[in-house]
Amino acid sequence: MVDSVSDKHRPLRSYVVRGGRLTHSQQEAIENLWPKYGIDQAQGLIDRQAVFGREAQLVFEIGFGMGDSLVEMASQHPERDYIGVDVHPPGIGTILRDIKERELQNLRVMQGDATIILENCFADNSLDRIQIYFPDPWHKKRHNKRRLIQPAFVEALAGKLAEGGILHLATDWENYAQQMMEVMSASPGYSNASGEGNFSGQQERVETKFERRGRRLGHGVWDLIFIKK
Secondary structure (H helix, E strand, O other): OOOOOOOOOOOOOOOOOOOOOOOHHHHHHHHHHHHHHEOOHHHOOOOHHHHHOOOOEEEEEEOOOOOHHHHHHHHHOOOEEEEEEEOOHHHHHHHHHHHHHHOOOOEEEEEOOHHHHHHHHOOOOOEEEEEEEOOOOOOOHHHHHHOOOOHHHHHHHHHHEEEEEEEEEEEOOHHHHHHHHHHHHHOOOEEEOOOOOOOOOOOOOOOOHHHHHHHHOOOOOEEEEEEEO
């Protein structure tokens, strides 16, 4: 069957849904815990009072992987509410299981394309913080155009951040870090918390398993923290 949308006009995705069999516990978590800790994007705009039962700082993390660092961050900051999104079912199952085990009331999960979820599920100026840690670097030059951090995307993020809200990026690919800095520095909606052209020397972020492995291999890590004007 020929797809009705030509490759020429198909929107580029910054992710690939990888294969991978769900473990029994991951499958069980999705079946049993999603109704309590999951948010379906079909519900439309998120009502934080309905979801969390309170008004608190709201943090949105794009691409949480297996969710270990997001779970730890939510545990360390019970005064904040967190929503994480990812596309990979094993990660969804794992984080749901961890939320229950840690008895976290301030963390919810979404599954799907973050660009669509941002547009349809979050009101403008509703987020206090957006976190994007170690997105796919698409390191081959011909694939760089698939990278998530692009001018149009960060502009869309600015629309969802409240005034003074924070966009925190991190990568262990120096080439991508430089591109991130170029994109963010050129965006009129943000100011660099560390000064023009500077990466962040200190950051409020839990180290991930992926990051620890990279450090053991000698990889550098670059953080960027920008504030919505």
